[in-house]
Amino acid sequence: MSALDDTLAAxxxxxxxxxxxxxxxxVTQEMIDEFAKVTLDDQWIHVDPARAAAETPFGxxxxxxFLTLSLASRMFYDCFAPLPGQAMGINYGFDKLRFLAPVCAGARIRGRFxxxxVRKRSETELLRVHDLTVDIEKSEVPALxxxxxxxxVFHP
Structure with a gap:
């Protein structure tokens, strides 16, 4: 039995x-500011703490x-080590994605998978689907x- 078949069975x-x-x-204000620079999305609700405190319900x-979503890769690495025989993992996209609650600067988030x-696509590939929930600490509603x-992808 191959490493792929062992993983599939498990x-x-x-x-x-x-x-x-x-x-x-x-999620710090510095992270938010850097993400705004990289993505060219400098909407004031992200980068102007004084205005956001005065003019939004978020305080x-x-x-x-998309910053919250991008941290899912880090969350995945926290949870899953490379599998025996694995050559690489490739992000294949999303079937569903919903942003349910804002993540305020200073909040803590985590991912649950x-x-x-799971489906065998070839002799070297498994398509695996995880339902991801990104929790916000002290919130009953998840961020996404x-x-x-x-x-x-497994070594041949």
Whole structure:
């Protein structure tokens, strides 16, 4: 049996199971500012703390939704080590993505991963789908939910 087949067999037993919870990440104003520079999205709700405190219901600035989403890669690495025989992992996109609550500057977030689907695409590739929930500490509403597709590529 190959490393891919071993992983597939283990994954099939874990469908519907929470398979990882990341460390907490503090989303700082500095992170938000740097993300704004890189993406050229300098809307004031992200980068002007005084105005955001005065003119929004959030009490200050909020992270870009795509900043929150981009931290999912770090969350994934917190939860999952490379598999035996794995050559690489490739982000394959999303079937569903919803931003449910803003992440305020200074908030802590973490990712929770539930394995929802797995399919053998070839002799070297597994398509694995994780339902991702990004929690905001002390909030009942998550920052986002997503169905995240990833290709796990194994050495031939």
């Amino acid at each position: 994954d099939l037993k874990n469908i519907g199971t929470e398979v990882g919870v990341s460390d907490w990440i503090t 200050g600035t909020i992270a870009h939704g 539930v394995l929802s689907r 939910v997503a169905s995240w597709l990833g290709l796990t």
